[in-house]
Amino acid sequence: MLIYLRVLKESFNFAINALKNNKLRTFLSLVGVTIGIFSIIAVLAAVDSLKQEIEGSISSLDNSTIYLGRFSFGPTDVPIWKREQFPDVTYEEYQYLKRTVPDLYAATYTLNVQSETIKYEDKSVGNVEIGAVTDEYYEIEALQIATGRFYNESESASGAPVVVMGDEIANSLFGSSQAAIGKKVRLYGQKFTVIGVLKKEGSGLFGGSKDTAVFLPVNMVRKIFGDNNKNLFPFIIIKPEKGVDQAEFVALLTQKLRMARGLKSGEIDNFFVNELQGFSDFIDNITGQMNIIGLIISGFSLLVGGFGIANIMFVSVKERTSLIGIQKSLGAKNRFILLQFLFEAVILAIIGGLIGLVLVFIVSLIASQFTGDFQFILSPWNMFIGTAISAAIGLISGILPAISASRLDPVEAIRTGM
Numbered sequence: 001m002l003i004y005l006r007v008l009k010e011s012f013n014f015a016i017n018a019l020k021n022n023k024l025r026t027f028l029s030l031v032g033v034t035i036g037i038f039s040i041i042a043v044l045a046a047v048d049s050l051k052q053e054i055e056g057s058i059s060s061l062d063n064s065t066i067y068l069g070r071f072s073f074g075p076t077d078v079p080i081w082k083r084e085q086f087p088d089v090t091y092e093e094y095q096y097l098k099r100t101v102p103d104l105y106a107a108t109y110t111l112n113v114q115s116e117t118i119k120y121e122d123k124s125v126g127n128v129e130i131g132a133v134t135d136e137y138y139e140i141e142a143l144q145i146a147t148g149r150f151y152n153e154s155e156s157a158s159g160a161p162v163v164v165m166g167d168e169i170a171n172s173l174f175g176s177s178q179a180a181i182g183k184k185v186r187l188y189g190q191k192f193t194v195i196g197v198l199k200k201e202g203s204g205l206f207g208g209s210k211d212t213a214v215f216l217p218v219n220m221v222r223k224i225f226g227d228n229n230k231n232l233f234p235f236i237i238i239k240p241e242k243g244v245d246q247a248e249f250v251a252l253l254t255q256k257l258r259m260a261r262g263l264k265s266g267e268i269d270n271f272f273v274n275e276l277q278g279f280s281d282f283i284d285n286i287t288g289q290m291n292i293i294g295l296i297i298s299g300f301s302l303l304v305g306g307f308g309i310a311n312i313m314f315v316s317v318k319e320r321t322s323l324i325g326i327q328k329s330l331g332a333k334n335r336f337i338l339l340q341f342l343f344e345a346v347i348l349a350i351i352g353g354l355i356g357l358v359l360v361f362i363v364s365l366i367a368s369q370f371t372g373d374f375q376f377i378l379s380p381w382n383m384f385i386g387t388a389i390s391a392a393i394g395l396i397s398g399i400l401p402a403i404s405a406s407r408l409d410p411v412e413a414i415r416t417g418m
Contacts, residue, residue, distance in 0.1 A: 030352035032305025037356030129213035132221035148196030159219030313401035345398025353390025
């Protein structure tokens with residue numbers, strides 16, 4: 001054990017001396033490793049950060065949540081011309097499914113409408129996201145109320161002129177969430193009473209969040225736009241009871257909607273059943289592919305870095321040929337010489353890798369300052385991967401120089417060195 005510690009210490013000293021005595025040569029050799037490790041860890045960190053942000057954006061929803069509509073959340077074999085013929089899901093179908101589907105915990109009917117400007121006296125806030133939903137959206141989305149309440153089933157069904165708003169909207173119009181309750185705001189040219197304000201959520205992945213949104217009873221929006229407006233994109237969001245077999249529930253749900261639409265056996269579904277779990281798997285697949293592509297691209301930089309390490313080690317063997325001969329003439333075994341140069345190559349590569357990690361850390365800190373709530377993550381696991389890859393590159397790059405050094409004849413080595 002002591003012999004290995006001694007070899008490691010001597011190799012470390014040789015590596016440091018190589019850095020000191022041949023600064024430019026060593027720097028150029030390590031640039032490739034540094035850039036390669038920087039590229040790999042930057043890709044892994046960016047993908048991990050993106051994945052965490054996406055998961056955080058949908059964390060309020062259960063993986064069992066299902067979206068029914070004429071749009072698919074992922075790839076589909078149905079051609080575009082066929083999808084364009086699919087009808088929208090209707091409020092009546094939503095009511096039918098609520099009545100007939102067993103083991104249904106909650107269901108909501110939503111309309112995706114364009115952003116609007118909301119006004120209160122002489123104040124106004126533009127580009128406000130409108131959430132036109134039924135009352136059970138509150139339970140499915142697990143919304144949190146800071147003050148007031150969400151509208152109830154009666155208000156939802158009748159299309160009452162009430163509104164629940166995000167924290168940022170309330171503060172912009174009234175100065176605080178408490179001051180918003182009971183106030184009358186104008187939207188779509190009509191007056192709405194503020195009955196609730198949501199807790200502050202923070203920015204989402206693409207800059208938007210419920211802080212800049214307001215929620216209205218969907219039937220109120222239906223009164224304004226009508227049911228035949230092609231600019232609206234309705235969805236039925238369904239959450240089954242806990243413990244229910246998801247596959248059986250989806251099959252039954254599909255059967256019920258097919259019956260409601262009078263689809264015959266052999267006809268394809270003219271709607272999509274989007275499972276949130278399937279969407280999560282799709283995101284995992286995309287991020288996995290991004291990781292692979294990034295690693296392949298970064299691998300070219302590491303290849304250059306490996307050649308650089310190999311080059312500096314061959315030069316190091318040539319410069320220390322006489323010293324190798326003296327060591328072997330004094331009894332040093334081939335294994336000792338081999339490990340000495342391998343350790344030196346690994347140490348040089350790790351130094352380059354650590355520089356790359358430091359650069360990633362600095363860049364992630366700077367980038368996080370310009371991306372708001374989106375934070376770049378440099379996880380301990382990614383740091384370990386960077387260090388391990390550096391060591392592997394050093395080991396692979398140093399094998400041939402180390403073998404050539406260990407096989408030198410001591411007499412010839414001393415004569416050549418002289």
